[in-house]
Amino acid sequence: MVFSWRGGPESRRLLLLLLFLAAWEAGRGQLHYSVPEEAKHGTFVGRIAQDLGLELAELVPRLFRVASKEHRDLLEVNLQNGILFVNSRIDREELCGRSAECSIHLEVIVDRPLQVFHVEVEVKDINDNPPVFPGKEQKLFVSESRMLDSRLPLEGASDADVGPNSVLTYRLNSSDYFMLNVNAKTKENKQIELVLRKSLDREEAPEHNLLLTATDGGKPELTGSVQLLITVLDVNDNAPAFDQSEYEVRIFENSDIGTTVVRLNASDRDAGTNAAISYSFNSLVPPLVIDRFSIDASTGEIVTRGDLDFEQVSLYKIRIDATDKGHPPMAGHCTILVKVLDENDNVPKITLTSLSLPVQEDAQIGTVIALISVSDRDSGANAEVTCSLTPQVPFMLVSTFKNYYSLVLDSALDRETLSDYEVVVTARDRGSPSLWATAIVSVEVADVNDNAPVFAQPEYTVFVKENNPPGSHIFTVCARDADAQENALVSYSLVERRVGERALSSYVSVHAESGKVFALQPLDREELELLQFQVSARDSGVPALGSNVTLQVFVLDENDNAPTLLAPWAQGGGFAASEFVSRSVGAGHVVTKVRVVDADSGYNAWLSFELQPEEGGARSPFRVGLYTGEISTTRALDEADAPRQRLLVLVKDHGEPALMATATVLVSLVESGQVAKASSQASLSVVGRETTLVDVNVYLIIAICAVSSLLVLTLLLYTALRCSVVPTEGACGPGKPALVCSSAVGSWSYSQQRGQRVCSGEGPPKTDLMAFSPSLPPCPGAGNVAEPQDFNVAEGIHVSPSIFHKFKFYL
Secondary structure, eight states, X not given: OOOOOOSSHHHHHHHHHHHHHHHHHHHTXXXXXEEETTOOTTOEEEXXXXXXXXOGGGTTTTTOXXXXXXXXXXXXXXXXXXXXXXXXXXXXXXXXXXXXXOEEEEEEEETTTTEEEEEEEEEEOOSOOOOBOSSSEEEEEEETTOOTTOEEEEOOOBOSSOGGGGOOEEEEOXXXXXXXXXXXXXXXXXXXXXXXXXXXXXXXXXEEEEEEEEEOSSSSOOEEEEEEEEEEEOSOOOOOEESOSEEEEEEETTOOTTOEEEEOOEEOSSXXXXXXXXXXXXXXXXXXXXXXXXXXXXXXXXXXOSOOOTTTOSEEEEEEEEEEOSSSOOEEEEEEEEEEEOOSOOOOEEEEEOOOOSEETTOOTTOEEEEEEEEOSSOGGGGOEEEEEOSSOSEEEEEEETTEEEEEEOSOOOTTTOSEEEEEXXXXXXXXXXXXEEEEEEEEEEOOSOOOOEESSSEEEEEEXXXXXXXXXXXXXXXXXXXXXXXXXOEEEEEOOEETTEEGGGTEEEOTTTOEEEESSOOOTTTOXXXXXXXXXXXXXXXXXXXXXXXXXXXXXXXXXXXXXXXXXXXXXXXXXXXXXXXXXXXXXEEEEOOEEOSSOGGGGOEEEEEOOOGGGOOOSEEEOTTTOEEEESSOOOTTSOSEEEEEEEEEESSSSOOEEEEEEEEEEEOHXXXXXXXXXXXXXXXXXXXXXXXXHHHHHHHHHHHHHHHHHHHHHHHHHHXXXXXXXXXXXXXXXXXXXXXXXXXXXXXXXXXOOOOOSSSSOOOOEEOOOSOSOXXXXXXXXXXXXXXXXXXXXXXXXXGGGGOOOBO
């Protein structure tokens, strides 16, 4: 586009005004250019990059592009210099028809950040179309009796150009009989008429050939011409005449077929057949009119015969002839302007461009998701469109220009709550009734790593039997991550710590993918009753998130320890204890007691004693307590009894399978006078053994109490966290202080230190019961225990066989 300036002060003021208007339009956010039609390829239009305030170096990195809905290849931008130029032939008449204004709307889009500019390029008309008449010739019939100054309507020429280029002037070649009269009644209707200025004489001149020339107002001027063939008719010298020469009718589009448009009335001053009138369309009426309308030849009623569409044709110009039946017939003429009124019969159209999907769930509020434009083919209020969104979505529409919107983020997103949105955009016009259209924008929310793996509960309790095979699977941990893809890929590991002198990883391991926990070596309950550790779960996001879970592994007892004999049998295999018994003792006399301990617990440590029968089947005068281990006489001794009795006591636990040990007791039968001497000799040995036994028991009790106190304290803290209410005593409460008593059947100790507090909801807690030697002071009220039925131990502590799997006996 080239600007030139010449002239005086008036021209300068005009140029300043134009520059001011251009600057004002640029301030409104829209550029305006102009270019003449038929401009050559490469014609300069404007420095669009400079006018938009964009640097040439950033055009390519920011993906500078120009878009046009219907005319994409007419104009192009050189990305090297930012100049908008003509890319292909521009025909204004093809683009806009006879519209007074013709422009090409461009959308200039750049990214990073996304910006949209609107550019209007006005296409200037040039005088490239000459006036054109409907035909090469027009035939007119004129009665010779036609009055002077009679007017014969002619069909004018049309020019496809607009503005001054379409303003037509007419001239008629020289004629003695006719002159040309142009009557511009309305802007849409310029009537051209031949005026008779000299009476016609058919006998003198039956025909007249005239040349009508139309010249437009362009520079240079273009012309068009048509031959006028005028035939002079004889006799019938009055033509039908209408009430008015022009009628204006309004009708709504989409009217039913058969709707009356107008009823015409023409009159003829003649009489008889010369006054009989028939109505018809003029021969020059275009086929489009004939397709849409029909006329009744007798009544002059014009009705619709096709659909009327305002968006296709808004004005019909119909020429009607009223022809009489004289000889020759004469015709009157009128023009009907049918204006089609718009109805709201077109729904708005929604166009989506530049979708930025998917959207990160941590995207900032105001992020542009999509560009939306709407249009409506109707006019007036029927074409005014408003846009809205489906309620309760985290998006909103922002108007950027007339009928242009941006879909932007209005509130924070959370993919774990909702991973995608079906956003419904509704465009509604202001017609009555209103019409609307909808478009669905599917917005996918992309995941970010904002959720750590979560275990179902903060800690787990696992029970494992001791002596498990190495590498056995003992438990599986599982953590869930609400994120997706790699952000939800969880791996597991141990939280390393020391267990005594050894590392935790020497006891257990965890599979990184499955979460399976394995015991790497056999566990020994007598060495380790509780193994507590943590497993960590971490996702694969960046940065990685994680959480821990606590595992408490309780090692369950198995019968892997045989009963162990205490002094004096503890000196070595094959050692026999010697006892002296007077032959005068009666039945029930306690000779001695077999002392045994079992390192297991529960049923595995519940011991029973059995006296092996003598060889030959002889009945022994001695027996052993089933659960006490006390050897006593079954009857009074007599002279027939052998002086030396060898007793073999079998000690078995109640495990599966049962383990056992044997103790040998040598009983010497002496007379009552010899008992004191034997007793005094044996008492020194017994006192020594008892002193040693007492010392061993004291140290054993102190060690057990210390270790058990730590275990009980740990279990109490664990139970305090797990139990939501304070349990009743006997269910989860602490045990009573250890009470040791002795009686004729031995010593019993209820061990609080060895008791383990387990709240499983299935019954009262289980505790261990330990028995020590009868070397402590007797406890009043203690009775004998004969069978493993319900019995009381240490004044009021009730013990049932149903819980003997957690009792430990030292006898």
